[in-house]
Amino acid sequence: MKKSTTVIVIILALLFGAFATYYVYMSRSGDPSTWNVRAGDQVYVHFTWTLPDGTVADTSRDEKGPYGFTSGVGMVVPGFDEAVVGMKIGERKSVKVPPQKAFDSQGVSNGRNGYAVPPNTTLTLDVEVLNIER
Numbered sequence: 001m002k003k004s005t006t007v008i009v010i011i012l013a014l015l016f017g018a019f020a021t022y023y024v025y026m027s028r029s030g031d032p033s034t035w036n037v038r039a040g041d042q043v044y045v046h047f048t049w050t051l052p053d054g055t056v057a058d059t060s061r062d063e064k065g066p067y068g069f070t071s072g073v074g075m076v077v078p079g080f081d082e083a084v085v086g087m088k089i090g091e092r093k094s095v096k097v098p099p100q101k102a103f104d105s106q107g108v109s110n111g112r113n114g115y116a117v118p119p120n121t122t123l124t125l126d127v128e129v130l131n132i133e134r
Contacts, residue, residue, distance in 0.1 A: 035132050037084045039072025042133040045084065049117070050124040057108075057117050066130050077102050083127055092128035 037043050044066045048059040060067040069075040071084055079101030083093070099105070099120045107119035117123065 033089050036086050041071050043071050044068045044131040046128045048126045087129045094126045097123045097125050
């Protein structure tokens with residue numbers, strides 16, 4: 001191949017590569033920092049469940065690190081799902097979750113970290129959205 005032909009091929013490759021990158025970027029759903037959590041999103045959060053007396057029942061803000069789940073498909077209790085829907089990355093809030101939307105009359109006797117939630121307990125959920133994937 002001639003030197004000028006090689007240069008043209010390289011320029012075309014660079015232009016096509018830039019166009020392909022731009023096309024892939026633009027074909028996504030936009031900038032995740034502007035998204036609100038919706039059903040079906042993979043959501044990464046920090047959370048803390050607190051009992052009425054202030055005892056921490058469970059938290060991701062320790063050595064376990066962020067917690068990930070798919071919203072709206074029953075991977076977490078209904079009150080957790082409802083709390084994160086509509087939140088944006090970086091948003092943090094605290095909500096009261098009644099027993100019917102948490103652990104109901106069963107409670108939890110030995111959760112993920114050996115924590116206990118008595119039956120029929122209204123809990124406080126502090127949740128911060130760290131990332132959203134679609």
